[in-house]
Amino acid sequence: MAEKTISAVPKGQKSQFAVPYYEISYDKFFQFGVSVDCVVFGYHENRLKILLIKRGAAPFMGMWALPGDLVYPNENIDVAAQRILRDLTGIDNLFMEQTKVYGQVDRHPAGRVITTGYYSLIDIAKHDPHASAWADGVYWMDLDEVPKLAFDHSDILKDALQILQQRVRHQPVGFELLPEKFALADLQALYEAILNESYDKANFRKRILSMNLLISLKENQKDVPHRPARLYKFDKQRYDELIAKGFSFEL
Amino acid sequence: MAEKTISAVPKGQKSQFAVPYYEISYDKFFQFGVSVDCVVFGYHENRLKILLIKRGAAPFMGMWALPGDLVYPNENIDVAAQRILRDLTGIDNLFMEQTKVYGQVDRHPAGRVITTGYYSLIDIAKHDPHASAWADGVYWMDLDEVPKLAFDHSDILKDALQILQQRVRHQPVGFELLPEKFALADLQALYEAILNESYDKANFRKRILSMNLLISLKENQKDVPHRPARLYKFDKQRYDELIAKGFSFEL
DNA sequence: TAACTTTTGGTAAAAATGACATTAAGTATC
DNA sequence: GATACTTAATGTCATTTTTACCAAAAGTTA
Known part of the structure; x- marks a missing residue:
């Protein structure tokens, strides 16, 4: 396989990359808008929730939408995602991860806007979106x-x-969706809510504990009308150690 | 949680979405370039390969790069990905899937370019990139x-x-990386190349066959200096049926 | 025909899973 | 303070799945 040419596009068509970069025609190709849309999952009382805003302007006025915004020309998109979530919840450095890019030509009536989905998980009790600048018009x-x-x-x-x-x-x-201290039954209910399946209580307990990722606290549930359960917290440090050794978390 | 306002950005900052869309300031926000980069995996003689081009123009002249191109303003990004791969291999409708979006401000010296990675798998023997318009400067x-x-x-x-x-x-x-007809040992070698692990031959065989996703052909390997293995082909239809019933493929 | 190589089918021990029973530890009621 | 009640927590056991390994079978080569 010998090298012949270095054209990056089919013959006869002009490549954007094959010309010196200062010759790139900005007007033709550089007219996209880029946005970020956040899918913020929350969890409260055995139910999975999602953070939505109600649109007050065209397009789609009056409809529910995911919180999102255009990315600034000098802003990294990961940073934009963090900004949106911070404005929404008042909290920095939340766990966020890309889902997909949405690049249909006609997906935005205002022009060509490419958007990237980000998902995030927060403990509703801990982060009240009403306490932030975005407070109004934001709902679980x-x-x-x-x-x-x-x-x-x-x-x-x-x-x-x-x-x-x-x-x-x-x-x-x-x-991420639970308070720092939680009972095993809480964890199980969370998994059941997200995956909507149900598990045997004893077996779920054994499986989770056998991973050695939880630290058993010397503290019990409060204000329950029955025997209170032992509280645990997630051992992030231990998790990182195990990952480094090739461990892989499974269900 | 009563509705109060519908502002989508922090107070005092102008929202892009909260104003009528015909008022959006195109010049400020709509100046992104959008591109697609393809990670094309191929497989040949027990080795995993990847399709690269050699750049012949600034920036990064002379360096190896993934095949990619800017997306046209009126082109869906999934379509752009297919276009690039078609120009590269001469083949339409290849399996392609998004990986991630790359949106660092300074990732492209020519301006603000957001790119989306796509990965794809092809059987090298079947699709020779030299046969296409991109032939030159393309290498496995x-x-x-x-x-x-x-x-x-x-x-x-x-x-x-x-x-x-x-x-x-x-x-x-x-x-996707194998010829239509293949022996179980070929499949195993492929998995071992991708995951770089190795499996017990007999057990690998049992596991794969137990899924009932392969059709045993009445045909054997040719030109091997030992007992030739039975050839199989993948049963796409059966796979779709099983998926519909909730089956999930695993290793 | 014999030696060789890889396929193919099989077996048995070990480990993981799943269903379910039992005991323990707290709260609520009288 | 005794008893009933509820859920936590532990334990058992049959079943299934995984893993390691062996041996026969089926072709090729000499």
């Missing part, structure tokens, strides 16, 4: 009550949920 | 001989490989 909605959303946000949500369900099986991301 | 390179690539392409490749390794465990994508 039960996942199975979500109506058709603006733009292609219904697709973005659907994909994000699927990715969450996959991740939660293979990475201990679920712990 | 052994995965462990890949040098540092132009732009952030080394990162894109690294991420794509990781995603491939994950997918191959949970979806029968690996078959």
Whole structure:
């Protein structure tokens, strides 16, 4: 396989990369808008929730939508995602991960806007979106009550949920949705809510504990009308150690 | 949680979405370039390969890079990915899947370019990139001989490989890399190349066959200096049926 | 025909899973 | 303070799945 030419596009067509970069025609190709849409999952009382805003301006005025915004020309997109979530919840450095890119030509009526979905998990009790600058017009909605959303946000949500369900099986991301101290039954209820399946209590307990990822606290549940359960917290340090040794989390 | 306002950005900052869309300031936000970079995996003689081009123009002239191109303003990005791969291999409708978006401000010296990685799997014997318009300057390179690539392409490749390794465990994508008819040992060698692990031959065989996803042909290997193995082909239809019933492929 | 190589089918021990029973430890009621 | 009640926590056992390994079978080569 000998080298012949270095054209990066079919013959006869002009390449954007094959010309010196200062000759690139900005006007033709550099007219995209880029945005980020956040799928923020929360969990409260055995129910999986999602953070939505209600649109007050065209397009899609009055419809529910995912919180999102255009990315600034000098802003990294990961940073933009963090910014949006910070404005929404008042909290920095939240766990966020890309889901997919949505690049249909006609997905935004205002022009060509490429958007990237990000999903995030937060403990509702800990982070009240009302306390932030975005407070107004922001709601936690039960996942199975979500109506058709603006733009292609219904697709973005659907994909994000699927990715969450996959991740939660293979990475201990679920712990982000719980308070720092939790009972095993809480953890189980969380998994059941996300995956909607149900597990045998004793077996679930054994499986989780056998991974040695939880630290048993010397503290019990309070204010329950029955025997209180032991509280645990997630051992992040230990998890990182195990990962380094080739361990892989599974369900 | 009562509705109060509908502002989508922090107070005092102007929202892009909260104003009528015809007022959006195109000049400020709509100046991104969008591109697609393809990570095309191939497989030949027990080695995992990747399709690279050699850049012949600035920036990064002379360096190896992933095949990619800017997306046209009126082109869906999935379509752009297919276009690039078609120009490269002469083949339409190849299996392609997004990996991640790369949105660092300074990732492209020519301006703000957001790129999306796509990965793809092809049977090298079947699709010779030399037969296409891109023929020149396109090479299959052994995965462990890949040098540092132009732009952030080394990162894109690294991420794509990781995603491939994950997918191959949970979806029968690996078959895309093999000829239509193959022996079980070939399949095993492919998995071992992708995941770099090794499996017990007899057990691998049992596991794969127990899924009932392979059709045993009445045909054997040819031109091998020992007992020829039975050839199989992948039963796509059966796979779709099983998936519909909730089956999930695993390793 | 014999030696050789790889395929193919099989077996048995070990480990993981799943269903279910039992005991323990707290709260609530009288 | 005794008893009932509820859920936590532990334990057992049959079943299935995984893993390691052996041996026969079927072709090729000499």
